[in-house]
Amino acid sequence: MESKKPVDRRMQIIEAAGKSFAMFGYKATTMELVSKIAGVGKGTIYTFFATKEDLFGEIIRQLAGELRSLAERMIDRERNFFANLAAVLHELLLFREKHELMVKLSQEIRDIGTPMAKDGIAKLEQAIQGFIQHEVELAVKKGELRDSVDPALTAFIMLKLYVAIGVEWSKSHPLTREEIADYFTNLLSSGVAAR
Amino acid sequence: MESKKPVDRRMQIIEAAGKSFAMFGYKATTMELVSKIAGVGKGTIYTFFATKEDLFGEIIRQLAGELRSLAERMIDRERNFFANLAAVLHELLLFREKHELMVKLSQEIRDIGTPMAKDGIAKLEQAIQGFIQHEVELAVKKGELRDSVDPALTAFIMLKLYVAIGVEWSKSHPLTREEIADYFTNLLSSGVAAR
DNA sequence: CAATTGACCGGATTGTAATTATGGTCATTT
DNA sequence: AAATGACCATAATTACAATCCGGTCAATTG
Known part of the structure; x- marks a missing residue:
């Protein structure tokens, strides 16, 4: 059970990023947009991924x-x-x-x-x-x-x-x-x- | 004997264009530059080639x-x-x-x-x-x-x-x-x- | 106090208006 | 008749202000 809140957040972000990259491509996907889709604050993304490149990776x-x-x-x-x-x-x-x-x-x-x-x-x-x-x-x-x-x-x-x-x-x-x-x-x- | 002056001009132009395209590429080769290298007036090129694309062709x-x-x-x-x-x-x-x-x-x-x-x-x-x-x-x-x-x-x-x-x-x-x-x-x- | 947030920062990007460069024409010259 | 280069319209480039965006971090939340 290493899951709970943090993993949930991480998942939300990955799913949101997947959708955004697929819809708008790499360049047109902004961290703010991902945060909006995921329903989290922009800063939260940086708790799990150091950079946009990391998230894309x-x-x-x-x-x-x-x-x-x-x-x-x-x-x-x-x-x-x-x-x-x-x-x-x-x-x-x-x-x-x-x-x-x-x-x-x-x-x-x-x-x-x-x-x-x-x-x-x-x-x-x-x-x-x-x-x-x-x-x-x-x-x-x-x-x-x-x-x-x-x-x-x-x-x-x-x-x-x-x-x-x-x-x-x-x-x-x-x-x-x-x-x-x-x-x-x-x-x-x-x-x-x-x- | 279909050669003489016109063919000479044509050759000059083709040689000049060859050098210029090789040195500067397609885009950076201007018709004026080709005419300078060939030592002819710009208009003369158009006696032999309808367009820059033609010359390149x-x-x-x-x-x-x-x-x-x-x-x-x-x-x-x-x-x-x-x-x-x-x-x-x-x-x-x-x-x-x-x-x-x-x-x-x-x-x-x-x-x-x-x-x-x-x-x-x-x-x-x-x-x-x-x-x-x-x-x-x-x-x-x-x-x-x-x-x-x-x-x-x-x-x-x-x-x-x-x-x-x-x-x-x-x-x-x-x-x-x-x-x-x-x-x-x-x-x-x-x-x-x-x- | 650990997790979360969004205002904020500086560098990158973009829109755009002014400027310049260029392909092609043609009246004039040779 | 052949050759030329000044000239034209448009395309490309530049300059720069306005905007955007990745990433940070002090403030907030629960």
């Missing part, structure tokens, strides 16, 4: 957690590595397009390049990459992937590749989810050289 | 030509497709880092996001991608690559992937040219699935 940390657990839920140990990978990456793309905070931060980066917003998105991508890296390591152990691969680089590549196909390429050449997954899986698993 | 077109011929020279028909591809992409990365105009435009995009600079770089990348696509088509015909690949998408992917490894990943994990080429070739030719 906590929100990002929670979102990264959500992201990881979402990815976790997409994994079906009955399926092979590539099927799981495509499913996870697809889900992450959807999340990116649907989750208000991610949408807002991406927009803010495009429009005004807020460094903290970049930082936040980078942390989220890092979380995803870390998750994939872990899966790659498992797949190597299980013998599904060659043990010559560098898990970190491979995870990095997989994420880049999926985003490149699923977002950038799809802009000019619409592809269905299946087409993306097929192309992606095929390229990664066996390459393009003639057999 | 011509400079980019020439650079794209240089880029293509550089790529062409890297191709050795004795070597296999992947060796040539890695050589070409490596050379293009060097070019990107060394050619003043490309460096300046990239910096301008980072710093102030000049749309015309973005446009110029995009055209250059398009030229590169087109070149690779052509090589992919040849390789498919020669039976070096599977004929199930989509040449345009494959060229797009190859460029993305090489830049991702050679620029982004190398920032945090320095790799030699050979390591990049090896990883890249290996991944593209045969994938990462256990054999």
